[in-house]
Amino acid sequence: MFDVIIVGGGASGFYAAINIAEIDPNLKIAILEKGKHVLKKVRISGGGRCNVTNVESDPEKLIKNYPRGEKELLGPFYTYASQDTVQFFESRGVQLKTEDDGRIFPISNSSQTIIDCLLTETVRMGIKVFRQCALTRIEPVSREGQKRLWKVSTTKKEYECEKVLLATGSNPKIWKLIENMGHTIVPPVASLFTFNIEDQRISGIPGVSTNAEVAILPRYNSGLESTGGSKRDKRQKSQLSAEGPILITHWGLSGPVILKLSAWGAILLNDLNYHFPIRINWLPDYQLESILSLLMEKKEINARKTVVKARAVEFPRRLWTNLVKASGISKDEKWADVSKGKLQNLAEQLTEGSYMVEGKSTFKEEFVTAGGVELNEINFKTFESKIHKNLFFAGEVINIDAITGGFNFQNAWTGAYIAAQAIAKDN
Ligand SMILES: Cc1cc2nc3c(=O)[nH]c(=O)nc-3n(C[C@H](O)[C@H](O)[C@H](O)COP(=O)(O)OP(=O)(O)OC[C@H]3O[C@@H](n4cnc5c(N)ncnc54)[C@H](O)[C@@H]3O)c2cc1C
Known part of the structure; x- marks a missing residue:
C-alpha cells in the first residue's frame, strides 16, 4: 500500500515524487514506469544536453511560449516558474548556464547530470521506482469505514493508494484509459516540426541561415496559382506569421521561426495534411516598396557591377544568387x-516570395505532441482532475505544449511541483 502512486517515470513524474517527499518524508511514494529505463526523454533532450528551462521567468511573458496552455499556466507560473527550477537544481549541486538565446542547460552539457540529480534524490528520499511496470487500469475502491482508495493495476501487480498522479506523457493507451474514466482527450497532433519544400530558390544551399518573416497563407491565396490580378491584390495578412532566425536545410526550412509556426499552427497544418503555401520576407526590415526603391538606387550606384556579385544589402551570398536567378x-x-520589371521581380523574391510546403520532418533536437487531457477538466490551482478527486495530472499528458527553448520541461516541472503541493498537503 502506498500513499501516492505516480504513473510515468519521466521528467514530471520524478519531479513530483521528489517534491512530495520533500514536503512530507513520511509518505510512501512509488513511481511506476512501463519501460526498462526511466527519464528516457530527458536523456535525449536538447540533443543530449537537456535544455532544462529558459531564463524568461516573468509569468506574463513565459505563457506567450505556449500555443496550448497559455491562459491556464499563468496562475501556476506565478507559483512556480523557471527561476524556481534553476533553484531546485542548483541547490542540489547541478551547475547551470544560460545561453545567449535564453536557453538554460547544465554546465556539463550533458543530460546525464539532470538524470543523476533526479535519481540520487529519489534514492535519498526512499521513493520506490518500479520499472517495466505498465499501468493497465485504475479504479476506485470503497470499503466501509475507510477512505476511498485507488486500485492501480499494472502488468506486474496491483497496488492500492490514496492519490494517483498521471505523468505518462503523450501515450495514446493512457489517453484512452483516461477517456474511459470520463475525461475528454483532445486528439494528438504533431508540434515542433520542420517544413519540407522542394524549390530551386532554396535548393543546394543547406546551412544558409538568416533572419526572415514567414507567414502561413491560406491555400487559395498563395499567389502560386495566380490567374489574373496583381500578386499584391492577392496579398493577405496571414493569421500565422512569425519573425526570427531561419535555416535552409537539405529538405526545406528549419530554425526557430519555422518551429514556432509549426507549434502555433499545429492543428491547422495537420488539417491541411502538411500541404500549404507560405510567404517569406527574407528582409523583414523592408517591404516591397522600400526594397524596390533601394534596388533602384543600387542600379545607379553599382551600374557597372553584376547583380549577383554586388548585393544590394547584407544578405547570405548563396541565397542572394538563387533569388537573383529566380x-x-x-x-x-x-x-x-537590369529592367525595371526584373528589379520588381527581385524585390518580390526578397520580400514576398511564395513557397509550397509539401510535408514535414521531425526536428530531432526536440519534438512534442499537442493534444491530451482537456484543459477545462483540470483545476490548475492543484493540477487535480475536476472529475475525480485525488487524481492528478502533470506534464505532456495534459493538452499543453510549448515552442522550443526549455518551455516544455518548464511545463512539466511547474505542473509536477504544484500537484506535489496539493498531494502532500492534506495527508
Ligand atoms: C527528442 C526530444 C528532445 C526534447 N528536448 C527538450 C528540451 O531540450 N527542452 C524541453 O523543454 N523539452 C524537450 N523535449 C520535450 C520534453 O522532453 C517533454 O515535454 C517532457 O519530457 C515531458 O515530460 P513528461 O514527464 O510529461 O513525459 P515523458 O518524459 O514522456 O514521460 C512519461 C513517462 O511515462 C511512461 N509511461 C507511459 N505510459 C505508461 C504506462 N502505461 N505505465 C507506466 N509508465 C508509462 C513513459 O514510458 C515515460 O517514461 C524534447 C522531446 C523530445 C522527444
Whole structure:
C-alpha cells in the first residue's frame, strides 16, 4: 500500500515524487514506469544536453511560449516558474548556464547530470521506482469505514493508494484509459516540426541561415496559382506569421521561426495534411516598396557591377544568387542593364516570395505532441482532475505544449511541483 502512486517515470513524474517527499518524508511514494529505463526523454533532450528551462521567468511573458496552455499556466507560473527550477537544481549541486538565446542547460552539457540529480534524490528520499511496470487500469475502491482508495493495476501487480498522479506523457493507451474514466482527450497532433519544400530558390544551399518573416497563407491565396490580378491584390495578412532566425536545410526550412509556426499552427497544418503555401520576407526590415526603391538606387550606384556579385544589402551570398536567378536576372547581367520589371521581380523574391510546403520532418533536437487531457477538466490551482478527486495530472499528458527553448520541461516541472503541493498537503 502506498500513499501516492505516480504513473510515468519521466521528467514530471520524478519531479513530483521528489517534491512530495520533500514536503512530507513520511509518505510512501512509488513511481511506476512501463519501460526498462526511466527519464528516457530527458536523456535525449536538447540533443543530449537537456535544455532544462529558459531564463524568461516573468509569468506574463513565459505563457506567450505556449500555443496550448497559455491562459491556464499563468496562475501556476506565478507559483512556480523557471527561476524556481534553476533553484531546485542548483541547490542540489547541478551547475547551470544560460545561453545567449535564453536557453538554460547544465554546465556539463550533458543530460546525464539532470538524470543523476533526479535519481540520487529519489534514492535519498526512499521513493520506490518500479520499472517495466505498465499501468493497465485504475479504479476506485470503497470499503466501509475507510477512505476511498485507488486500485492501480499494472502488468506486474496491483497496488492500492490514496492519490494517483498521471505523468505518462503523450501515450495514446493512457489517453484512452483516461477517456474511459470520463475525461475528454483532445486528439494528438504533431508540434515542433520542420517544413519540407522542394524549390530551386532554396535548393543546394543547406546551412544558409538568416533572419526572415514567414507567414502561413491560406491555400487559395498563395499567389502560386495566380490567374489574373496583381500578386499584391492577392496579398493577405496571414493569421500565422512569425519573425526570427531561419535555416535552409537539405529538405526545406528549419530554425526557430519555422518551429514556432509549426507549434502555433499545429492543428491547422495537420488539417491541411502538411500541404500549404507560405510567404517569406527574407528582409523583414523592408517591404516591397522600400526594397524596390533601394534596388533602384543600387542600379545607379553599382551600374557597372553584376547583380549577383554586388548585393544590394547584407544578405547570405548563396541565397542572394538563387533569388537573383529566380528573378530572371542572368549571372553576368550588370545592374545598369537590369529592367525595371526584373528589379520588381527581385524585390518580390526578397520580400514576398511564395513557397509550397509539401510535408514535414521531425526536428530531432526536440519534438512534442499537442493534444491530451482537456484543459477545462483540470483545476490548475492543484493540477487535480475536476472529475475525480485525488487524481492528478502533470506534464505532456495534459493538452499543453510549448515552442522550443526549455518551455516544455518548464511545463512539466511547474505542473509536477504544484500537484506535489496539493498531494502532500492534506495527508
Ligand atoms: C527528442 C526530444 C528532445 C526534447 N528536448 C527538450 C528540451 O531540450 N527542452 C524541453 O523543454 N523539452 C524537450 N523535449 C520535450 C520534453 O522532453 C517533454 O515535454 C517532457 O519530457 C515531458 O515530460 P513528461 O514527464 O510529461 O513525459 P515523458 O518524459 O514522456 O514521460 C512519461 C513517462 O511515462 C511512461 N509511461 C507511459 N505510459 C505508461 C504506462 N502505461 N505505465 C507506466 N509508465 C508509462 C513513459 O514510458 C515515460 O517514461 C524534447 C522531446 C523530445 C522527444
